[in-house]
Amino acid sequence: MDAGILNLLRDPAGVPFYPVVFQSLYVLTWALHALFVFLSLGSMGLSLYGGFKQKTDKNWEILTAHLLQTGKISVSLLIVLGVAPLLFTQVIYDPNWYTINTLSGLWVVIFIYCLLVGYSMYYWYYYANKKQSSVSKLVGTVAFLLLVFCGLIMHVFSVQAIQPEKWMQWYAPNGIVDTSGTNFHPETIRYIFFMILSIPVVGLFLQNYSDFLKSNKSFDEKFISFSRSVGTKISTFGFILSLIIFIFWTYSIDRLYDIFSIVIYLSFVSMILLSKKLNNSYISTIIFIVVLLLISAFREYIRYNIMNNLGYDIYQYPLNIEWASIIMFLLTFLSLGGVGVTFIASMAWKVGKNNGYFDASKDKMVTTMANILLWILSIWCIVYFAWGFFTLFKNSL
Ligand code: HEM
Structure with a gap:
């Protein structure tokens, strides 16, 4: 795919404002989308574990109900916040986004139904858990897997969009046009990295949760220190695991020694220390949001470089200020x-x-x-x- 074709696929009306503004808003809003993706999957996953413990442990009983509530709200936020980066990516990378939506059209439709069924089942899980119904764990697991699968589909769109050199081969393998819309080419390590980030995020959330409840008389101190210690263990373990997988990912895309990758390694190391040592978890969460912005910017850095090397430069997009x-x-x-x-x-x-x-x-x-x-x-x-x-x-x- 050469730059000529990519540039022809751009919107002839141009962009309504400077591309760098759309690019920055994309980085910012994707980080917010991701924050709630990680929080929803993390709290949902941990609530499934809590479901097994809650019968014999009062602390897990309270925590499981609250995790379920957190996950429920986070899914709605991740959906709302997902729209923003979608709009910004459509503005400056429209050739990529629309081509992928055609090549994987069937998956676009499947995504909508997966999300619909997954989120509806989540509500079922929520009410079943409230009633202590025996189906709650099964329903919760299916809902969780469906939402994780939604993430996989989103991931496939993201990585296929940055491989224009393969589009023709996917569109017409061996010269025969394939209109099934079933292209599905994940990049496993990258996907695992994003899913694993749910672990430290739910850990940080539990630390925030216990700091927040300290002043609330309805919760006893034992429960508060229990949730704090679960949170610290999970976040420390999660950040270590995320760092390891991030290194595998950068290695697989030949960016192991890239300065940007190194900054992210160091930020993971500081998050490991902060989540373990810092008493005020609100500060570590604010710092984590900065790390998340770096990760979001890293995704964009990869995409910008790939596209720029092909001769598609978003900064050269025709401008038509409105x-x-x-x-x-x-x-x-x-x-x-x-x-x-x-x-x-x-x-x-x-x-x-x-x-x-x-x-x-x-x-x-x-x-x-x-x-x-x-x-x-x-x-x-x-x-x-x-x-x-x-x-x-x-x-x-
Ligand atoms: C449970 C549902 C969802 C999950 C688990 C999820 C997860 C993810 C993940 C992991 C990525 C990063 C993929 C990668 O870079 O490899 C991503 C990207 C993205 N997601 Fe979601 N997502 C979900 C729903 C949504 C929804 C409903 C929207 C839109 C309304 C959305 C919009 C986006 C956008 C625009 C991107 C960036 C695509 C790109 O720039 O290439 N997501 N999502």
Whole structure:
């Protein structure tokens, strides 16, 4: 596949803003998507283990229920947060994304159903565990495997997209066009690396969880130190394992001594020490988010280099700046997204800190934020539809 064809596959309308901005937003939002992928798979996986222990151990009984709840919310967040990198990748790497969606079309459809069935079964698992039903472990395992499989499909799209030199061979093996859409070519070590990262993430989460519950009188100290020690063991083990697999991965793609790889090795080493020694787990989590941003940037670094060597440079993408949509995007992001997330997060925080009961109507800050949010949402809806109809009729009448 030469640069001529790749460039022809680009959107002739060009990009609405500087490509580097889309690239940075891609790195940022993929890291957020990944954070919740790891948290959901990690807490789900650990809840399955807890399911076996909870009959004889009270601590595991509480923890399992909470892990299930965490996983349930994280899946919805990973889906929402997955949309953002999808949009950014479509803007600057559209030849790659759309070609892969054609070559593996059947898998795209399978992905949707897997996610639908997997997430629905997760709810079944959640309620079955609440009732202590005998099918809960089986249902939970199937839901877990389906979601892990969703990750495999996503991974296949990601790695096939960066191998344009193989697209023709996949499209027409031995010169015969294959329209089945069944191409499926994983890169095993890379996939294992991303799945394994779920282990340290759930470990860090448990450390945060015990730090958070310290001020809550409904939980006794024994339970808090139990969850802290489980969290520390899991995160330390998980970071060591992730480092080893990351080294295998960089070796397999010939980037063992790349400066970027070395920075990530060192950050894993510091995470191993921090998760073991640091008392304030919130700080180690913030540092981990920086490490995750590095990993996300590393993925992009690999893709950018491969594509650039083929002569496809995203920075040369034709530019057609559209201030109106940029302003709309930024205002939505800051006003609706910023205030909305702060509102929900502060409410969740206060619920946890108030021994499980929190009357939001009596809290001045939360009530003010809720009112502001309602106003912003109403104004946003009016502007969005008014603007949309104006653009539609301006162009068509
Ligand atoms: C349980 C469901 C999911 C899991 C476990 C999962 C996991 C993953 C993993 C592991 C990767 C990295 C693959 C690699 O680089 O090798 C990835 C990439 C990605 N995921 Fe997800 N994902 C899930 C659902 C979604 C959904 C619903 C969306 C979109 C709405 C999404 C959007 C993306 C995007 C855009 C990428 C990057 C693709 C690229 O740039 O090549 N994911 N996902």
